[in-house]
Amino acid sequence: MARQQQVVIVGGGVIGLLTAYNLATQGQAVVLLERAGVGQESSWAGGGIVSPLYPWRYSPAVTALAHWSQDFYPQLAERLFAATGIDPQVHTTGLYWLDLDDETEALAWAAREGRPLSKVDMAAAHDAVPVLGGGYSQAIHMADVANVRNPRLVKSLKAALLALPGVTLHEQCEVSGFVLGDGRVLGVNTAHGPILGKQVVLAAGAWSGELLGTLGLSLPVEPVKGQMILYKCAADFLSCMVLAKGRYAIPRRDGHILIGSTLEHEGFDKTPTDTALESLKASAVELIPALADAEVVGHWAGLRPGSPEGIPYIGQVPGFEGLWLNCGHYRNGLVLAPASCQLFADLLLARTPIIDPSPYAPEGRVNAG
Structure with missing residues (x-):
């Protein structure tokens, strides 16, 4: 299995899939390796709001990626739908934030950034x-916020990728470390043997820190568990996304309502818990009292790639030629994916980057363990 590949991508979440898609559409030969099934972790467990939950609380680095992605998502969805027949369902509903402590800061941010809040x-x-629900006293609203149906986005990306020439996808293929030689990274080691490549891209979400640790590097990316629940209601039951006290309700086009999510530091354990179920149900009923009579049709957990300030790592790893990062998106992987993966392709293919890449550079942020 140790044949030379142009680009080996470790991780088949939305970041890995879209990185592979962007490179493959530019004529690169790509092999994508996923430890389980594609998109089954953070990508599958997220809500899919095409905005950070509280965009004004983030650094300009996150804001720059978010704005580019928000503007690009509709055309990405159209392109994937046209290529695959699977609609990622970018659903523009708008979003209400209720009873914010920092409403003044939110409105000042919107005025500064020219956002319709x-x-x-x-x-x-x-x-x-x-x-x-009736228990709220103040609200702010942004009309153009969409949500993407993340499981459908993953399916659509996988289908689009497999339709391109020069793409190999290996699921159930866990990477244990890197192949080194001639002062550079030459590939990765897997249970099926080494897979070699001219460039290796680490897009392994919550597992990225552990993998980089095998090179004696310290990457502060750690798993942060998130649980959510799903109700099924009439298609016109909830017209808009609502967010209060850190919990949100997201309507899908067919009447499914997502309620999320918890933030738990439990290592790599992603067992759904009764405690979280009760807490999420309580939040659901507080936001939308009628959900007290609705049936919970799903309850699950996933692991987010927690990182300092939620600023992802995008670029080449200093001291390890041939090794690249596109990881550490924390709670905003779905939001930031289009911009992150476009920026990544620009850097790898030595094109003019869409935005200034310096805030995301691994240099100075990834240290010797």
Whole structure:
């Protein structure tokens, strides 16, 4: 199995899949390795809001990626739908934030960034979202926020990727470390033997820190467990996304309502718990009282790649020629994926980058263990 590949990508979440897609559409030969099934971790477990939950609380580095991605998502979805017949369902609903402590900062951020965020009267919010709970006193609203149906995005990306020439996908293929020689990274070791490549890209989400540790490097990316639940309601039950006290309700086009999510530091354990189920149900009923009578049709957990300030690592690893990172997106992997993967392709293919790459550079942020 040790044949020369142009680019070996470790990790088959949305970041790995879209990185592979962007490179393969530019004529690169790509082999994508996934330890389980593609998109089954953070990508599958996320809510798919095409915005950070509280965008004004992030650094300009995250904001730059988020804005580019938000503008690009509709055309990415159209392109994937046209190529595969699988619609990722980018659903523009708008988003209400309720009872924020930092509403003033949010509105100042929106004015500064030119984003359509505005304060609305609570009565107007109730008119727009009649099922909203009565316990809230203030609201702000952004009209153009969408959500993407993340499991469908993963399916669509996988199908689009497999339709391209020069793409090999190995699922159930865990990477244990790197092949080194001539002062550079030559490939990766797997249970099926070494797989070699001119470039190796680490896009392994919560597992990225452990893998980089095998080279004696310290990457502060760690698993952060998130649990969520799913209700099924009528298609017109909830018209808009709502967010209060760190919990959100996201309507899908067919009436499924996602409620999320917890933030738990439990290592690599992703067992759904009764405690989280009860907490999420309580949040659901507080946000939307009618959900007290709705059936929970799903409850699951995933592991997010936690990183300092949620700023991803995008670029070449200093001291290890041939090794690249596109990881550490924490809670915003789905939001930031289009921009992160476009920026990554620009860097690897030596093109003019879409945005300034310096805030994401591994240099100075990845240290010897």
